[in-house]
Amino acid sequence: MSVSYIPERIKLILWGKAAGRCEYRGCQEVLYRDDTTKVEFNKAYIAHIVADKSTGPRGDKIRSNLLKDKLCNLMLLCDKHHRLIDIVDINGHPEELLLEMKEEHERRMMLITGIKEEMKSHIIIYKANIGKNYPNLTFQYLSKYLLPKHYPANDYALDLSLINSVQRDQKDSYWLNQEENLQEQFDEQIKPLLKKNRINHLSIFAFAPMPLLIKLGVLFNDIVEAEIYQPRRNPKTWRLSESGQSVNYLIQYPSQINNKVALNISLSATINNERIIKVLGSDCSIYTITIEKPFNDFLQNKNSLKEFSERIRLLLDNIKEQYDSETLLNVFPAMPIATAIEFGRVWMPKADMPLVIYEENRNRMGFFKTIKIC
Numbered sequence: 001m002s003v004s005y006i007p008e009r010i011k012l013i014l015w016g017k018a019a020g021r022c023e024y025r026g027c028q029e030v031l032y033r034d035d036t037t038k039v040e041f042n043k044a045y046i047a048h049i050v051a052d053k054s055t056g057p058r059g060d061k062i063r064s065n066l067l068k069d070k071l072c073n074l075m076l077l078c079d080k081h082h083r084l085i086d087i088v089d090i091n092g093h094p095e096e097l098l099l100e101m102k103e104e105h106e107r108r109m110m111l112i113t114g115i116k117e118e119m120k121s122h123i124i125i126y127k128a129n130i131g132k133n134y135p136n137l138t139f140q141y142l143s144k145y146l147l148p149k150h151y152p153a154n155d156y157a158l159d160l161s162l163i164n165s166v167q168r169d170q171k172d173s174y175w176l177n178q179e180e181n182l183q184e185q186f187d188e189q190i191k192p193l194l195k196k197n198r199i200n201h202l203s204i205f206a207f208a209p210m211p212l213l214i215k216l217g218v219l220f221n222d223i224v225e226a227e228i229y230q231p232r233r234n235p236k237t238w239r240l241s242e243s244g245q246s247v248n249y250l251i252q253y254p255s256q257i258n259n260k261v262a263l264n265i266s267l268s269a270t271i272n273n274e275r276i277i278k279v280l281g282s283d284c285s286i287y288t289i290t291i292e293k294p295f296n297d298f299l300q301n302k303n304s305l306k307e308f309s310e311r312i313r314l315l316l317d318n319i320k321e322q323y324d325s326e327t328l329l330n331v332f333p334a335m336p337i338a339t340a341i342e343f344g345r346v347w348m349p350k351a352d353m354p355l356v357i358y359e360e361n362r363n364r365m366g367f368f369k370t371i372k373i374c
Contacts (some may be wrong), residue, residue, distance in 0.1 A: 004052040004068040011046060014074050019109040020044075024081035025101045031078060045082040047075045049098045057090045058098075075102050112151055115148060118309050121150035121201040121227070123157040123192070126216050128178050128208035129165060135207035142205050145229060145238045150201060157205075160185040160216070169209050170363040175370045178212055186219045194223065202226035205238065210333040210340045211357035211370040217344020218373055226345075228305070230338035233297045240338070244301030247291050249311045254285035257322050261353075262330040263315075264288040265343075267308075268296040269334040274330050279358065284330075287319055299336040308339050313346045329353040332367060334360075347373070 008141040022029040022044075029035075031044035051059035052068035067073035075098060077085070085093040120352075123142060127135045139157040146152060193199045204226055206213055220226060229238045258351040260275050262284055273286050289312060291298060299305060318337040319329060329352075333340060347355065354374030 002348065006046060006069050008072070010069060010074070011069050014046065014076055015044070015104045017071075017109065019113060021076070021105075021109070022078040022081055023075045023102050023105040024077055024084075025104065027078060027081055028105075029078045031076065043079065045077050045079060045195045047082050047086060049073050049075060049095055049102070057086045057093075058095050069365075077317060105321060106345035110145065111148060117149050120153040121146055121203045122153045124190075124202055124204045124206075124220075125157045125159045125161065125371075126182070126204075126206040126208060126212075127161045128212055129167065129169060129174070130207070130209055134165075137207060142203075142229075142238065145205075146203050149258065149372050150227075153199075158189050160189065169359065170361045175211070178208075179215060179371050182215060182219070199224055203204055204228045204341060206337055206341060207231065209359055210335060211359055213337055213340035214331070214333070214344040214347075214355070214357055215371060217341035218347055218349070219344075220341075221345055221349075225374075228338040228341050230299055230305070230336055232300065240299065240305060241301040244303055246301070246303040246307040247298060249308060250288075250290050250292065251311065251315060252288035252290070253318075256285065256288060258283045258285045259327075259332070260284040261288045261319060261323055261327060263319070263333060264290075265331065265333045265335050265339075266290040266294050267335040267339060268294060268295050269300065269332050271332050273368060276330075280330060285322075288317060289315055293336070296336070299338060305338055305342060309342050309346055312343055316347065316352055317336055321352075323353060325351075325353060327353055328356050328372075330356045332358050344373075349374075 007243065020030060020032050022031060032042060033040045034043070042241055048056070050056065050063050050067050053059055053275055054061045054064045056064070083218070085098065106150050123146070125137050125139070125141060125142070127137050139152070142231055143152045144159070154328055162178055167177060169175070174223070180196075190199075202222070202224055230240050230272050231238050232240070260283055262280060264271050264273060264276060264286055266288060267290065270290070273288075276286055277284060335343070354372060356372050357370050358365050359370045
């Protein structure tokens with residue numbers, strides 16, 4: 001524990017550099033407010049990296065006295081981590097490690113607080129059960145992916161999810177309830193902000209079955225600038241690369257025009273047309289957008305997403321030229337999350353054909369109809 005006097009000027013500078021949060025790596029606890037009661041008071045500890053006496057944690061006969069009131073040797077910490085580095089696990093917290101934590105935290109706070117007002121973005125979270133799995137998406141985890149181009153407009157996300165649902169996606173009631181909830185959440189949380197021009201940019205994070213992701217994209221459409229984030233497996237991240245060559249999207253047209261029409265989106269996996277014919281019958285014209293080797297982690301950069309947006313828009317126009325505006329376009333999607341949302345965003349409600357979105361489920365013996373978008 002500190003025994004030396006630290007000038008008030010040094011304390012204030014440290015508080016400013018730490019932005020009032022614990023500097024221990026991964027903590028960032030707010031140190032001027034109680035988490036439960038929200039009462040504001042000072043609950044911070046100013047800890048010495050090299051103790052202010054030679055017998056203290058990481059103390060030194062010469063350097064302890066020299067560094068006792070120096071800003072470079074001080075960290076702002078919560079009670080838990082102050083005790084951890086000075087009492088519970090001194091050996092596990094050498095000087096070099098604590099200096100790294102201090103530098104990382106203060107550099108990050110400088111970056112965040114230096115971002116201009118127009119760079120703020122509202123974080124949108126949408127998640128729904130996929131089989132028995134319910135994705136865990138949190139504001140704390142996702143907000144880091146906005147930097148350095150944007151920063152969170154609020155200290156919370158706008159979550160459009162149906163919380164604590166136990167329904168499974170093989171049941172018809174699941175799709176009815178999920179679609180209804182998504183629309184209600186959008187109307188209650190997003191529409192008022194849009195009407196008041198409170199949203200300049202959106203950062204969309206979602207993990208749900210394809211039909212609901214397409215519906216999510218339809219709701220947001222292109223009414224406001226948005227960045228759609230894509231979970232990637234290799235490397236593990238939610239951020240698409242800023243650069244990189246776009247994949248080559250391949251368009252396959254039907255040999256003849258029938259009364260029924262389907263869109264086969266085979267990007268993350270291949271959907272055999274026979275599986276579509278099994279659902280719609282043989283009197284169906286099938287248009288396909290695919291890539292040379294479909295697989296679930298092909299979407300790696302923003303250029304590939306932009307190219308998909310442009311190609312699917314042209315394909316929708318091509319299909320529309322062959323059919324009247326009342327003809328249903330049956331959509332069979334196997335595609336990454338970001339492309340599903342983008343597909344919904346480029347679809348135009350007053351100009352394009354109504355969509356019927358299908359989903360594949362083993363318990364339903366293949367593809368089945370989920371939701372209609374018109």
